[in-house]
Amino acid sequence: MTGAAPPIARLQGFGWRPLGRKQQVIADLDLTVAPGERVLLAGGSGAGKSTVLRAFAGALGTTVAGDLSGRVEVDGPAGLLLQNPADSLVAATIGREVAFGPENLSLPREQIWSRVHECLDAVGLRYPTARSTAALSGGELQRLALAGVLAVRPGLLLLDEPTSMLDDETATTVREAIVRAAESTGAAMLVVEHRIGPWLPHVDRVVVLERGAVIADTTSDAFVRTEHERMLRAGVWMPGAVAPAPLDVPAELVAADSPGADLDADSITVDLELRTLRGTVRTRALEHTSARLAAGAITALTGPSGAGKSTLLAALAGLQPLSAGTITGAQPPFSRRRSRQLAAASGWAPQNPEHGFLARTVRDEISLTAGKLGRRVDVDALLELIGLSDLGGANPYQLSGGEQRRVALVAALAHRPAAMFLDEPTVGQDRQTWAAVAGWCAAAAAAGATVAVATHDTDLIALADTEIAVARRQAAA
Amino acid sequence: MKRLLPQANPLVLFVLGLLPVFGSLLVRTTPHALIVLASYAVLAGVFVPWTKGVLWRLGFVAFAAVSVLWSTWLLGGNQADNAGIAALRVLVLATPGALLTAWVDPTQLGDQLAQRVRLPGRFVAATTAALTRFTSLGQVWDQLDRTRRARGTGPGRNPLARIPWAASMTFALLVAALRGGTQLSMAMDARGFAAATRRTWAEPAPWRRLDTIAAVIGAAVTVALPLTLALS
Numbered sequence: 156m157t158g159a160a161p162p163i164a165r166l167q168g169f170g171w172r173p174l175g176r177k178q179q180v181i182a183d184l185d186l187t188v189a190p191g192e193r194v195l196l197a198g199g200s201g202a203g204k205s206t207v208l209r210a211f212a213g214a215l216g217t218t219v220a221g222d223l224s225g226r227v228e229v230d231g232p233a234g235l236l237l238q239n240p241a242d243s244l245v246a247a248t249i250g251r252e253v254a255f256g257p258e259n260l261s262l263p264r265e266q267i268w269s270r271v272h273e274c275l276d277a278v279g280l281r282y283p284t285a286r287s288t289a290a291l292s293g294g295e296l297q298r299l300a301l302a303g304v305l306a307v308r309p310g311l312l313l314l315d316e317p318t319s320m321l322d323d324e325t326a327t328t329v330r331e332a333i334v335r336a337a338e339s340t341g342a343a344m345l346v347v348e349h350r351i352g353p354w355l356p357h358v359d360r361v362v363v364l365e366r367g368a369v370i371a372d373t374t375s376d377a378f379v380r381t382e383h384e385r386m387l388r389a390g391v392w393m394p395g396a397v398a399p400a401p402l403d404v405p406a407e408l409v410a411a412d413s414p415g416a417d418l419d420a421d422s423i424t425v426d427l428e429l430r431t432l433r434g435t436v437r438t439r440a441l442e443h444t445s446a447r448l449a450a451g452a453i454t455a456l457t458g459p460s461g462a463g464k465s466t467l468l469a470a471l472a473g474l475q476p477l478s479a480g481t482i483t484g485a486q487p488p489f490s491r492r493r494s495r496q497l498a499a500a501s502g503w504a505p506q507n508p509e510h511g512f513l514a515r516t517v518r519d520e521i522s523l524t525a526g527k528l529g530r531r532v533d534v535d536a537l538l539e540l541i542g543l544s545d546l547g548g549a550n551p552y553q554l555s556g557g558e559q560r561r562v563a564l565v566a567a568l569a570h571r572p573a574a575m576f577l578d579e580p581t582v583g584q585d586r587q588t589w590a591a592v593a594g595w596c597a598a599a600a601a602a603g604a605t606v607a608v609a610t611h612d613t614d615l616i617a618l619a620d621t622e623i624a625v626a627r628r629q630a631a632a
Numbered sequence: 633m634k635r636l637l638p639q640a641n642p643l644v645l646f647v648l649g650l651l652p653v654f655g656s657l658l659v660r661t662t663p664h665a666l667i668v669l670a671s672y673a674v675l676a677g678v679f680v681p682w683t684k685g686v687l688w689r690l691g692f693v694a695f696a697a698v699s700v701l702w703s704t705w706l707l708g709g710n711q712a713d714n715a716g717i718a719a720l721r722v723l724v725l726a727t728p729g730a731l732l733t734a735w736v737d738p739t740q741l742g743d744q745l746a747q748r749v750r751l752p753g754r755f756v757a758a759t760t761a762a763l764t765r766f767t768s769l770g771q772v773w774d775q776l777d778r779t780r781r782a783r784g785t786g787p788g789r790n791p792l793a794r795i796p797w798a799a800s801m802t803f804a805l806l807v808a809a810l811r812g813g814t815q816l817s818m819a820m821d822a823r824g825f826a827a828a829t830r831r832t833w834a835e836p837a838p839w840r841r842l843d844t845i846a847a848v849i850g851a852a853v854t855v856a857l858p859l860t861l862a863l864s
Binding site for chain 2: 239262499509512
């Protein structure tokens with residue numbers, strides 16, 4: 156060996172075929188991360204970025220079923236931060252959540268608690284350790300997850316879209332907490348994120364993946380200078396690049412038979428019920444909120460994470476019971492309709508795509524609702540629109556996160572409803588998909604549909620005709 | 633007095649939920665069953681805070697008892713005596729669990745099972761994490777229901793259509809739980825769980841005088857009373 160330090164993590168001839176797929180999604184990949192190095196892993200949706208993180212986390216072939224080939228080496232513990240921090244919660248209070256790692260390391264009790272306080276401080280969470288994890292907002296929950304990871308003193312931080320679900324301001328606090336933690340602990344960092352701009356100043360190196368292969372491996376400065384054009388074509392959100400023009404989606408794919416209705420939410424109040432083992436907990440999500448959705452226009456529901464955008468959207472879609480207030484416009488009201496009658500007039504795309512899948516192939520998934528309603532759907536044209544022509548026969552559950560979002564979105568809208576309700580439709584999407592989603596909204600609105608999007612995506616908000624800002628409310632019922 | 637139960641040692645509550653298994657075997661006559669149930673009622677009246685959850689659970693127990701009554705009467709030669717005692721034994725068996733489990737805190741129960749009962753640490757930690765996430769299943773159910781309704785595949789007017797709908801929902805919930813489990817297990821392993829052959833615990837598992845008293849009263853009603861009645 157020459158004087159260089161041995162790598163903290165290395166892939167050699169790495170290949171991965173998930174259970175149920177015929178082909179490897181990654182073949183013969185080599186990648187090395189040096190101690191303390193900060194690497195951004197970029198690339199379009201389905202390029203294999205999450206797979207690389209899962210490989211380093213030691214999850215492939217153990218927790219995640221499939222065939223692994225080649226070698227995966229990691230020196231010491233690797234901490235993994237997921238897109239949705241709720242997926243990694245193990246405890247009911249923030250103290251016990253952070254203590255989980257030190258407990259696994261068999262530390263004595265005093266050391267466990269000193270690490271808990273140290274790590275909560277490091278991420279800026281200044282609550283008593285007995286605070287319930289259920290009482291944290293999305294950004295706080297992600298910082299808690301980071302504290303939980305830091306508590307095992309990892310030499311490598313694996314970050315899988317840690318800020319994509321958050322609004323800009325909250326994302327900034329989370330990102331700062333991560334960067335500060337990496338700096339103070341000297342841990343190496345491997346981050347995957349679609350909006351790469353804010354990360355670039357904080358990384359030493361950018362590795363670009365395409366279809367499971369490294370197509371660029373360079374410093375962040377050189378990356379911005381030399382790869383700009385190629386990255387835009389690959390769908391990567393380059394810093395400073397303006398949003399792509401919305402795709403010109405043919406009206407026959409999206410236009411409803413009849414125009415949509417103006418929907419009016421008049422001073423609505425919504426209480427959410429959370430069933431726990433120890434009884435039902437009630438929180439007030441919206442209080443005396445009013446909103447108007449005009450037909451033939453795009454309305455953006457905006458506001459910080461946790462403000463109640465999704466709840467307002469679901470209420471307007473007739474999917475969320477109200478505690479008080481009324482929603483008028485549709486006859487009969489959406490909330491009182493039977494399932495099929497509701498679907499005939501409306502389409503709702505959930506934030507979490509995988510809870511929506513009902514069919515075994517992407518193709519069946521997309522034509523399902525239209526089939527129930529007796530409407531014809533041009534599945535091939537839709538697949539092409541969202542760049543999934545090759546995956547029509549695949550099982551929706553086996554797609555990558557970004558691909559699943561695209562399928563869920565099209566499945567919710569393929570039957571050409573006159574009212575569209577989209578919950579964060581552009582999170583984790585590359586530029587091509589963004590253009591397709593934006594184009595779909597614009598074409599549907601132009602054809603008279605009522606289009607509502609709950610979003611924190613500033614580019615999408617700019618495209619909307621009206622913005623309704625939902626303020627976060629503090630009090631709980 | 634009703635403040636005591638939520639503070640009680642979850643291990644005691646957990647064991648008291650299981651002990652009536654023996655008691656119900658010892659109860660053989662209707663008067664004995666009624667005596668035991670009456671003593672449950674007295675203790676419940678003094679100690680159990682009445683919440684919606686408790687009433688729901690009692691409703692399930694009552695439903696189980698009625699269905700046992702009915703099937704025993706139907707299949708057991710229409711003998712009201714046998715059917716009655718069978719149903720009462722179900723009540724003797726299940727009522728304490730229905731009354732007490734709502735107050736078991738999964739985290740504290742985990743601490744007790746690992747440090748006092750000395751169950752394997754990995755097993756306890758995994759079980760506690762799973763119980764803590766129980767609430768998320770309710771949320772997933774709501775999401776699944778919403779998506780189905782929005783996509784025109786909700787249950788229609790026909791009550792029979794609810795059966796395939798419930799089957800499909802349950803399957804989807806299982807799939808979601810498995811996938812959630814995969815994410816959780818990745819995150820747990822990345823926090824040292826994969827290599828943790830032994831663990832320590834951030835909180836102690838205390839045993840107080842209150843716990844001894846609760847254990848004695850509970851054991852008296854669920855085991856000693858049926859035993860005394862059976863021997864008398």
